[in-house]
Amino acid sequence: MADALPTIGAPPDAVYVAAPGYAADLEAEIVARGERLLARHADLFFVQGSPGPAAWAQNTWLRPEALAVTSIGEAARALRARQRNWHLHALVQHRRAQLVVDKLPPIRFRPLSFPTDPPVAPLGAWTLLDRDHLLLSTECSSPFPDGQVPFVEDRVQPPNRAYLKLWEALTLARGRPGPGTRCLDLGAAPGGWSWVCASLGAEVVSIDRAALAPQVLATGRVAHRCGDAFGLGAEQVGEVQWILSDLAAYPARLLELARYWADARPKANMIFTIKLQGPPDPEAYRAFLAIPGSRVMHLSHNKHELTWFRLKDGGPSEAACG
Ligand SMILES: C[S@@+](CC[C@H](N)C(=O)[O-])C[C@H]1O[C@@H](n2cnc3c(N)ncnc32)[C@H](O)[C@@H]1O
Incomplete structure (x- = not known):
């Protein structure tokens, strides 16, 4: 060209x-x-x-x-x-x-x-x-x-910089968890995303093979399970209004997880990071757009990854839709 x-x-x-x-x-x-x-x-x-x-x-x-x-x-x-x-x-x-x-x-x-x-x-x-x-x-x-969505950063409380991705995703979602809502955080460690939800007043169920940072647990709003996020069933979690995933997983596997939770909790807002590897492969993320109500975009805080949204209100107008 x-x-x-x-x-x-x-x-x-x-x-x-x-x-x-x-x-x-x-x-x-x-x-x-x-x-x-x-x-x-x-x-x-x-x-x-x-x-x-x-x-x-x-x-x-x-x-x-x-x-x-x-x-x-x-x-x-x-x-x-x-x-x-x-x-x-x-x-x-x-x-x-x-x-x-x-x-x-x-x-x-x-x-x-x-x-x-x-x-x-x-x-x-x-x-x-x-x-x-x-x-x-x-x-x-x-x-x-x-x-580019710049933030006044918090360099003290969060355990890593991953919280910036969720801050940006929630800002563009024009909605966020708060008091009275429950969030599920899949692949949560060391806990930046869980910290974001807890700091907004929400209760969080998190799962990761690794432990969360002490300051995230100290919020008193995060119940952490050590284990495989792919083995977690909706009946073990109960009702949740937000389902979040920043799991390190191949896109095809993550797609299965997204489909499972989208069906199991049709009213929940969902935000997942799709981590990509190797040469460009549009099919790896276009399949997510087939889930009804989906949008996909690159956040300015994403690296070689995209963010998938399935939001009750339709999702960010900045994002690509199916
Ligand atoms: C990028 S980190 C998540 C960072 C997190 N969002 C934060 O804000 O701190 C990816 C996480 O996925 C977890 N992970 C990968 N495969 C997993 C699995 N099958 N079950 C549970 N956690 C898994 C890793 O242990 C790692 O902590």
Whole structure:
């Protein structure tokens, strides 16, 4: 595929911003979804036939428009005329693009203090294709710049940094466990996810072959079982409103586990990490999308893994759906 920018007059119907480091996974996904890749430039993929956000896109530009602009002022006016908030995804003409930014209303991106909801103000994205051509999108899948969700981190209480994945997943879910709810945490050790649920006031049943960190047990809200998560039956757990898994497991095995719990607890919200290995394999996670109500996306705190959601309210609009 040529590393060329698309010609003006034929704007793509979506632009994907690849999750950093996972452009090859995104490219394989585009092929598997039957989309036409018009061009790629750095981490931006210009496509036709997009059915919506892609799982390996950290952000999807949903309404790209290409404009000819003769000056910096004209570019800034074109952006301001459409909406207030814009994020520059610079590809080329960095200095010129920065001069356009200087003419836009200021915008501050602050790290989130969890728990909180994502911003509701639309955030557009734009880039200069060359000196005189602007590509913009007023509508993007993510309300965060390039889909990156930064948090004010807690460096004291959680036993590891895995809690950031669940903070991001729950932020995008626009819902979370709380007092009066029970969570099941599969593959929980050392306990970052269980700590998140307990710190929100929920009760947690966790299972792992390994032990949990003392500070997680000290919350008094986590009942830990040492054992094989694949051997745990719903009747041993009782009613749960949230089922979480960050298990280290092959995708095919995890899919069986997801199907089992989705059937056993049809009303529960489910969030599972799908850990991927080796070369891109879109089928490994597309099978999860066949579970009714599913969505899949790469969180900005995911590494070579995707997050599968099956939520009562439909799930994050940022995510790919079946
Ligand atoms: C990435 S870690 C989970 C981290 C955890 N979410 C946290 O926040 O601390 C993956 C865990 O899966 C557990 N695991 C792998 N296979 C398992 C199995 N069959 N049954 C129970 N736990 C398993 C491992 O022991 C490991 O603790």
